[in-house]
Amino acid sequence: MEIVVLVKQVPDTESIIQIGEDNVSIKTDDIKWVMNPYDELAVEAALQIKEAQGGTVTILSMGPDKTVEVIRTALAMGADTGVHINDPATVGSDALSRAKLLAAAIRARPFDLVIAGMRAVDEDNYQVGAAVAEYLDIPQFTQVTKVVVENDTIKCHQVVEGATVVAEASLPALFTTQRGLNEPRYASLPGIMKAKKKPIETLTLADLDVSPETVGPAGRKINVTALRFPPEREPVKMIDGENAADIASKLATVLHEEIKVI
Amino acid sequence: MTQGVLVICEQRDGAFRKISFEAVSEGRRLADGLNTDLTALVLGGDIADIAGDLEACGPDKIWVADDPLLMDYRTESYTTVCAQAIQSASPQVVLIGASAQGKDLAARLAARLDAGLVMDCIAIRLEDGQLTYTRPMSGGKILADVSITGTPQLVAIRSNVMPITKSSHACTTETFDVQVDEPRTRVVDKKVESGDKVELTEAAIVVSGGRGTGGDYAAIEELASLVNGAVGASRSAVDEGWRPHSDQVGQTGKVVSPSLYVACGISGAIQHLAGMSTSKNIVAINKDAEAPIFAKADYGVVGDLFEIVPELTKAVRQIKE
Ligand SMILES: Cc1cc2nc3c(=O)[nH]c(=O)nc-3n(C[C@H](O)[C@H](O)[C@H](O)COP(=O)(O)OP(=O)(O)OC[C@H]3O[C@@H](n4cnc5c(N)ncnc54)[C@H](O)[C@@H]3O)c2cc1C
């Protein structure tokens, strides 16, 4: 079983996001970078499938030099090899262009299963997984909460609004992770030591079958024209009273008469 | 010539999801602004008689793609039919609801058509013929204004943000001929939730409980059901196993925008705020007057949720009677 996991490095969810001088990018100076939380689920899922079925787990990540950190983290969790797409020409690619590059790197090697996060918590695009599946011409299952891989078949549980759907397909296929799928393991100390010796291959645009004009700033179809913060709320109005019943009755009156939601 | 607005509607088991009416209503406003036509596309199996339900929101045309192969939503078959519809209508803008299913479809369709997609759009602005879309990023910590190069412009709109409006237009309903192969994925089981459970992302009122509940959601559930709302939870509550993952609100959970969000026993961590800060009104009930949630709330009560929430339920019941 050849499993490829797509892993992105993103700002820690604790980060306070600040808007840059250009008004279209975020300030990255004080940010702590981590593995996208949904990609941790993806690495864990890959390791569990490998443990049951045998095979190799390849981590694929695209980004600048420091992206190696998340590849190493995944290798320390137990993945076998890493592939790092690192080329200044790809910086500034939008989700669709990123998917083209990632798909090109996957296509060049054997694969049975591709696993991605359902979304990266930086831009929240929810797009790269499905687009990679389209470019590879394989079936996809997004937002998966349970997965069973047996022989050449994959069965996935997907929670959609108002229902849980269980569906299956023959491999090769791609799925994206939703919370509930598993609890990602931590890298052990021996794991971290071993990871230092595991191979990481670096790819540039020249190694990939993607036309240069479709990536980077020139290839963008989505252009950010301005970033801003959500509107500030009015200062909180505290409601107090003699006892719980009194407070509750005042609050109910506000909900009914002032904001008219009840 | 590229013109017109196409809305891809979502139905399940013969009933439209609320987001479909939101999308058609927004499509109508957009088509009026662009001075063009609005087409609503409905896909499914045995659904011909439901199409009329959309008419009130004002499409000029409804296309019904009715085929046994479209009975269950499957990414590949739906993508193929939507791509055919887009090729034959060549619309400028395509709206899709950003539900779980809508996100799955929109992303695959964007790659199929090599078209720009704005995911989770919360506002569309038309100025001097130029369309600007607003979408939250980093779980709602910031908002981005974006434009799309080329057409069709694919826009997946967030649930519960854009209003449903009525508009009377002469509307024709046509069959859209489906040419689709058997998809490579098969649905083997489907568990539909009981009809009276309100979906978290569609609810007008969300009552959420955090670690402060100690796992006892009885009072929260009672209030939620009285107001026909949904129950939400913080990640701590989910991690404790008190609530299912599908109830989690926040940066790694669901993003909700109800008319009223009631946070009970939730401290207001940055990741939680990311998932609910676009709610129209926020009420916080917390026994710690210093809890950060109060800085993001419109109304606050310092008190024990086990005393306040049942009394609030009583008071609301009185108003309703
Ligand atoms: C990568 C990552 C992603 C995350 N994603 C999310 C996410 O999506 N959503 C999310 O919610 N969190 C998320 N978190 C967790 C987040 O950081 C907080 O830990 C979590 O939101 C805290 O939950 P809480 O407010 O229920 O618990 P606490 O912070 O423990 O707060 C409990 C509150 O209840 C109050 N309280 C206690 N008893 C009572 C009572 N009887 N009556 C009234 N008030 C009472 C207390 O005063 C306190 O303010 C994430 C964390 C990480 C690291």
Ligand SMILES: Nc1ncnc2c1ncn2[C@@H]1O[C@H](COP(=O)(O)O)[C@@H](O)[C@H]1O
């Ligand atoms: N630069 C990248 N390198 C590797 N994987 C990525 C990259 N960008 C996105 N992905 C994958 O695609 C998923 C969804 O990302 P997005 O569509 O940007 O929200 C992520 O969880 C990753 O698994």
